[in-house]
Amino acid sequence: xxxxxxxxxxxxxxxxxxxxxxxxxxxxxxxxxxxxxxxxxxxxxxxxxxxxxxxxxxxxxxxxxxxxxxxxxxxxxxxxxxxxxxxxxxxxxxxxxxxxxxxxxxxxxxxxxxxxxxxxxxxxxxxxxxxxxxxxxxxxxxxxxxxx
Numbered sequence: 001x002x003x004x005x006x007x008x009x010x011x012x013x014x015x016x017x018x019x020x021x022x023x024x025x026x027x028x029x030x031x032x033x034x035x036x037x038x039x040x041x042x043x044x045x046x047x048x049x050x051x052x053x054x055x056x057x058x059x060x061x062x063x064x065x066x067x068x069x070x071x072x073x074x075x076x077x078x079x080x081x082x083x084x085x086x087x088x089x090x091x092x093x094x095x096x097x098x099x100x101x102x103x104x105x106x107x108x109x110x111x112x113x114x115x116x117x118x119x120x121x122x123x124x125x126x127x128x129x130x131x132x133x134x135x136x137x138x139x140x141x142x143x144x145x146x147x148x
Contacts, residue, residue: 049079071116072116084133099118100116101115123147126146129141
């Protein structure tokens with residue numbers, strides 16, 4: 001065996017590198033396609049925005065569900081949210097009535113913006129709910145219960 005021929009011989013290098021590259025490309029493509037086929041790619045964008053809300057209940061008439069019983073919901077901080085994806089709901093027998101859209105009416109809800117609802121019942125839980133615009137799933141961002 002000639003040492004000089006062994007060092008200059010490179011016939012097997014090109015096919016080995018080609019096979020390694022083809023295997024790597026196949027694995028990467030399989031991972032990307034598998035992620036989207038299994039729906040894992042869609043779940044990345046389904047996280048609710050991180051935001052903090054405060055609830056200020058006014059019990060001027062004793063929380064009997066009259067129009068005088070209201071709640072002010074204020075965005076205290078966190079992500080700016082598109083107001084078309086937010087809703088405020090109560091679990092009482094009366095539907096909450098929008099009294100004042102405040103800063104929520106300009107298209108986005110950001111820190112300091114406030115909205116008011118009346119017809120709040122005693123012990124009613126009020127929720128700020130975010131609806132995912134891509135898939136329609138909902139998440140409760142914040143909740144509070146009216147005093148008794």
